Amino acid sequence: MPPSGGLRGLLYRISGGALNLGPSEQDRQAELLEKQIARRLEGNWNTAFLSLKGGIGKTSTTVGVGLTLAELRPEPPCAIDANPDAGDLVERALGEGSYESERRRSITALLRDFDSVHTRADLLRYLHQAGSLHLLAGEQDPELSDSLTAEDYRRVHALVARHFAVTLTDCGTGVSRPAMRGILEDADNIVVVAGYAVSGAKRARDTLRWLSAHGYDRLARSAIVVVTDKDGVSARVDRAAIEAALSGMCRALVTVPHDRSMADGDLVALDRLRPATRQAYREIAAAIVSGYQR
Numbered sequence: 001m002p003p004s005g006g007l008r009g010l011l012y013r014i015s016g017g018a019l020n021l022g023p024s025e026q027d028r029q030a031e032l033l034e035k036q037i038a039r040r041l042e043g044n045w046n047t048a049f050l051s052l053k054g055g056i057g058k059t060s061t062t063v064g065v066g067l068t069l070a071e072l073r074p075e076p077p078c079a080i081d082a083n084p085d086a087g088d089l090v091e092r093a094l095g096e097g098s099y100e101s102e103r104r105r106s107i108t109a110l111l112r113d114f115d116s117v118h119t120r121a122d123l124l125r126y127l128h129q130a131g132s133l134h135l136l137a138g139e140q141d142p143e144l145s146d147s148l149t150a151e152d153y154r155r156v157h158a159l160v161a162r163h164f165a166v167t168l169t170d171c172g173t174g175v176s177r178p179a180m181r182g183i184l185e186d187a188d189n190i191v192v193v194a195g196y197a198v199s200g201a202k203r204a205r206d207t208l209r210w211l212s213a214h215g216y217d218r219l220a221r222s223a224i225v226v227v228t229d230k231d232g233v234s235a236r237v238d239r240a241a242i243e244a245a246l247s248g249m250c251r252a253l254v255t256v257p258h259d260r261s262m263a264d265g266d267l268v269a270l271d272r273l274r275p276a277t278r279q280a281y282r283e284i285a286a287a288i289v290s291g292y293q294r
Helices: 006-014 025-038 058-072 089-094 096-100 107-112 120-124 142-146 150-161 180-186 198-213 217-221 239-246 275-290
Strands: 045-051 078-082 128-130 133-136 166-173 189-195 224-228 252-256
Touching: 025 058, 025 275, 045 058, 045 180, 045 198, 058 078, 058 089, 058 128, 058 133, 058 166, 058 189, 058 275, 078 089, 078 107, 078 150, 089 128, 089 133, 107 150, 150 166, 150 180, 166 180, 189 198, 189 275, 198 217, 198 224, 198 239, 224 275, 252 275
Parallel strands: 045 166, 045 189, 078 133, 078 166, 189 224, 224 252
Antiparallel strands: 128 133
C-alpha cells in the first residue's frame, strides 16, 4: 500500500513509485478507522443526538457525522430532525436557500400520509438528500411540533428502519419531555453533545445520570460524549477538569475543534471543514458503529 502523505508520500511521488516505504502509522490508523465505520451491519440501528443546552453544535455534529457515514459506508444513512423547536437539520445539510422551496416535505407530512407510504420510493418523496445522506425535516410550526407524541416517533423510526440500516435522530434540548420516551426506547446508542466548559461537562454528566435513573442505563453506559469547541474557548478552560468530570461515565469522549466554516447556521460540508474537524467526525462515526451490538 503506497503512503498517502507526509515525507513517505513525497518520496513515493517524486520517485515515480520506485521508493515505497509503506504507509505511516497515521495512514494505518486512518485505514483502521475507515474499516470500523464501513463494517457490515445486520439489521437496522438508530443513534440519538442529545444535549441539555442549545447553540453548542449538536445539529452540526449530527450533520457532520451523517455525511461522514454517507461517505464511508456502503449503504446511505438517514437523519431525522426530532427537534420540536423549529430544528434546522436540513438547512445545515443543504443550505437554507435549497431547503426553502421544499418545506412541505417534513415529519408531519409523512405522519399525515403514513398509511399510504409502503415502499422505499414512497418514503423518498418525503426525504431530502445531501450527497448520499437522506434527511427527514422537522416541523417548523411549534404547535404542530409539540403535538408529536412518543408513538409518532416510534412509527416514523419503524418506517425509516425498514429502508435504512443506520438512522440518526437529532433531538431537541433536554431529555425529559414525553415525546423523548419514543426516541430513547428506539435508540441503540446515544451521542451527548456538550460545550467546551466545566459547566458543559457537568450538563453532559447530569444527562447520563438522568438516563441511568430513568430506565436508560444501557444508553448511559454506552454513550459517546462529544465536547464541541464551538467558540474557540478551549484555550481558556481547564481541559483536565472537563475530562475528570466525565471520566468513567461514557464509552467514548471525542473533542470537535473550533471550525470557522461552521458558524451559526452555516452549511456543513465535509470539503470545507478543517482536517481536525473531519477527523473528529470520523472518530465519532467509528464509535457509533462499533457500539451497534445486540
